[in-house]
Amino acid sequence: MRRIPPQQRREELVAAAIRVMAQRGVPAATTRAIVAEADMPLGAFSYIFGTQDELMHAVIETVTEQERFAAQAGSIAATSVEAAIRNGLNAYIDLLVAHPERELVSLELGLFAARHRTMKETPTQWETYFSSGAQMLQYAADLTRTRWTAPTAELARPLVAFIDGITLAWLADRDTDAARRTAAFAAASIASHSRPLRTQEVRDAH
Incomplete structure (x- = not known):
């Protein structure tokens, strides 16, 4: 062995x-x-x-962490919060195109558990996504010296909804260009709830 x-x-x-x-x-x-x-x-x-529930939760955490890492890496060179979000979403799309089976598993796992209510960890699956989304938004803001005008926890929900929609649509038609256009629309929509930090706010942050 x-x-x-x-x-x-x-x-x-x-x-x-x-x-x-x-x-x-x-x-x-x-x-x-x-x-x-x-x-x-x-x-x-x-x-x-x-338990098997613990393994399934580990699957969710693993996939989510890989997505977040890819999105953060894609955002590094951005000069605006909109560009940071758009680049992060495009990096996620690259991951989706390269490994569609992982995203399919993630979606199926959540839908299966919601139908059968067999996994005790299931209620936390989208909570994990929301938490990861909020972290990404804060990362984008810190990177571009931007302040959100709404709580990141609130903005994370539409962000995750956009990502779920992009994923489902791409798995259905494999239209990567359309996925990137949706990502650009999502980035502009989310970024509309932000504003650049003023000079004093930047000093206070340091």
Whole structure:
């Protein structure tokens, strides 16, 4: 049997769960199917994850963190908050195009759980998205010396709604240019709730 550090084993189980769900759907992601895909013994699952709910929550966190990292990396060179959001959304679209199976799994997981109410962690899935969206908006503001005129927690909800819409539409028609146009519209809409920091506000921030 392979000797694998616990963190690596955790990552491999998460990756295996994503592959199983991408290929066969969420209902097929049984514990046995996941450990078989990961080439691990059944006992390895319970050693790393107490329940399947914990694994599914780890899948959500992993996908969300990858999205946030990509969006932040894409925003670095922006000189306005609108450009930062647009660049971040375009970086997300790049990730979507490169790995559509991960986004499909994320959406299916939330819809499956909402229908069956089988995952105790499910109510936190969109809360995770909202929290990540609020962090991205604050990052964009800090990057471009901008102040939001509404709480980031409120603005994160339409941002996440735009992202969900972009994802669903792209998965349906694979029209990347249309997805980028929607991203530009979303960035302009969200950025309309911001204003540049005044000189004194910039000094106070430092």
